[in-house]
Amino acid sequence: MQFRGIMRAQRKLHRRPDRIMEQAIDYDELEAALRRCGSTWEVAQAHGLLCSRLATEGAPAGQAWLDQVLEGVDAGNAARAECEALLIAVHGSSYQQLSERQSAFILMLPDEFAPASTRAEALGHWCEGYLHGLVSGQRNDKVRERLSVEPLADLIKDMLQITRAAADDEGADEETEAAYVELVEYVRVAAQLAFEELADVRDQKRVSGKSPDALH
Structure with missing residues (x-):
């Protein structure tokens, strides 16, 4: 599968990690917490939402993201506090990895x-x-404006294509596995590139809001 933005993204962000670092928060742990508290969001979906909000709005987007993922969850729900703590940790680690241009971002x-x-x-x-x-x-x-031109416009189109390809995937052979690994790496690099490409316009917006440490 070919993508318009993949070579451009990999040339600009060529820091492929030497090894996959363990997430600070376990995927299954957070997925279970979201189900216990009654959130309708899935972990992958929520993390994708977070990373795009960090790219367009910076750290202050954290509180709105937290509220959106936990929308409809009773504030008195005992499981909500556990879920909030995990989401805040995800927000902080994701923002740090993206802002410090860490190749450990996954x-x-x-x-x-x-x-x-x-x-x-x-x-x-x-x-x-x-x-x-x-x-x-x-x-x-x-x-x-920045999202409507290259390289970000191409990356957006590519992600749309990936969502369709993932929905149609039915295989489990070596070729499919190799394609999956390539797509994960592409999306990872694309998210880093978008964060960097929007840095100058994002910083103009950061006049109010909460930092990662201020989420509550």
């Missing part, structure tokens, strides 16, 4: 022991969440 997806169909579906959900964040967040005119 997508929150099921591990390699999950069925291939489950992993492909989660990757599609991650991209859906990311794209939703781009169109639903608080964007100024300069952010909109």
